[in-house]
Amino acid sequence: MQVNKDRRNTIIKALQGVGIFVFSGFLWSAYISKAKANGYALRPPGAKKESEFLKLCIKCGRCVTFCPYDTLKLAKIEDSIPLGTPYFTPREIPCYMCVDIPCVPVCPTNALDPALLSITENGKEMMNIRNAKMGVAIVDDKNCVAYWGIQCDACYRACPLIDEAIRLEYKHNDRTNKHSFLLPVVDSDICTGCGLCERACITDKAAIMVLPLDKVLGSVGTNYIKGWDKNDEKRLKKLDSSSAKASDIKNAIDYLNTESL
Known part of the structure; x- marks a missing residue:
């Protein structure tokens, strides 16, 4: 009888362990889903699009280590950002636009891609921080005191690309x-998207904030074309034929280029 009782206790403990494991799995899955859905994270310079970045980032923390200003930090479980991924909060410590961009070349997986920052100068390819697209600054004109008529140019003066x-x-x-x-x-x-403007803002809560590009910028799609802009024509030519026929694009461009418009 004692043997059967011990066996039963062993089975119960095993089932409890499995239950805890499964429940923990559900909790972790829910956390990951919530973190991905939140998606409000400003990534280091050269970060690929968020979905691709999350696939490539191995959470090694090398970019954080090599940041000389302690701008970057790794997400904790309470941050509602995928755990262990690098991000920064401009109001606390913005990106100071290092010329050599030390956080990028140390990335072992190209989640931070030097090619996204590269320019060709004197026949040599090099990174340029001006090509960074960490986010975009948005002005809250309801709470920006400059829009009240009070003179303030703190964000303007702080901008490294003034x-x-x-x-x-000027507006009357x-x-x-x-x-x-x-x-x-x-x-x-x-x-x-460096966030130096947000850091410099004088209001209690910044009236100029940096947000991820995909949260604030729209997408024109194929319905409208800048027929006078060759770069916009290139954009359309790169589109998948399933979303727009080449003949339709050509006809639209020809129409917009007619002298009657």
Whole structure:
């Protein structure tokens, strides 16, 4: 009888262990799904698109180690970002746009891809931090004091690409009919998403924030074409034939190039 009792206890403990293992698996799966769905993470320079980045990143932390400003950190379980992946929070420590970009070449899997930052200069291929697309700065015009008429150019002055990524535009102040607004305007084509502007913002919660590109930028698709822009024609020619026929694209471009428009 004692043998049967011991056997029963062993089976019960084994089943309990399996139950805990399965339940833990469900919890971990739920965490991963939630973290991926959140997706609000600013990645280091040269990061591939988020889905590809998550496949390639092995969470080694080398980019974090080689960052001289301690900008980068690895996600913890409470961060709602896939665990162990590198990211940064501009309001705390922005990317300081290192010329040599030390975090990128040390990546062993090309999750941080030097090719995305490369330019050709004097016949040599080299990385240029200006090509980084970590995110894009967005101005909250309801809470930016410059839009109230109070002079502030903190974000503009902090921008490493001053008068390019952020410029100041004059606008007449209809309320006073005497003064002008000096409004910060971001060029999303040039902004690298470094976050120096967000760090410098004087409001309690930054009125200019860097967000991931896929969260704030739209996509035109194939319905509209800049017929006057050769680069836009190249964009359309690269599209899969399943989404747009080459003849349709050519007809649309020819139509937009007609003198009657």
